[in-house]
Amino acid sequence: MFSLEKERRQKYSNEVIHALEEYSYRYKRYHINFALALCYCSKEEAVLSELVDIKRKTDRFILLENNLCCVIFDCIDHKTSKKAAQNLEAQIQEHCTNKDYFMRAVSSLECESASKMINSLFDTLKEFLYNANLKKI
Numbered sequence: 001m002f003s004l005e006k007e008r009r010q011k012y013s014n015e016v017i018h019a020l021e022e023y024s025y026r027y028k029r030y031h032i033n034f035a036l037a038l039c040y041c042s043k044e045e046a047v048l049s050e051l052v053d054i055k056r057k058t059d060r061f062i063l064l065e066n067n068l069c070c071v072i073f074d075c076i077d078h079k080t081s082k083k084a085a086q087n088l089e090a091q092i093q094e095h096c097t098n099k100d101y102f103m104r105a106v107s108s109l110e111c112e113s114a115s116k117m118i119n120s121l122f123d124t125l126k127e128f129l130y131n132a133n134l135k136k137i
Helices: 006-030 078-093 114-136
Strands: 034-041 060-065 068-074 101-107
Touching (some): 006 034, 034 114, 068 078
16 A cells, blocks of 8 residues: 655655746746646556646656656646646546545645645645545454
8 A cells, every 4th residue: 555654755745846846936937827736546556657648748747656646737727727637537537446546736826835735735645545544444
């Protein structure tokens, strides 16, 4: 079972923060919004890099583990970020059932910093993993 211990979470957060530098800068300087989605599939054999198809050149896929990834959606408002997240979810759900799958998205309009966006997503993933473990007992 996948776990999100402190060291691992910090490593992932650092990778995502580094990837978000350009987007955060443009948001602060020019008010160009972006969204961040976190995807996880509990199936160990799932390879999200093979399932996720990024359409726009300005969006970015970040593979953290074979079954854990982030996607940055550039130039996107809150409403459009929900639609992009739904499209991403549809791509992955073909291979993972609802109980095997976690996906949440947050936009730059909802959080004041990239680190708060990331923490929000990882907190929600941690809660999902905790609840999934309870169901197995």
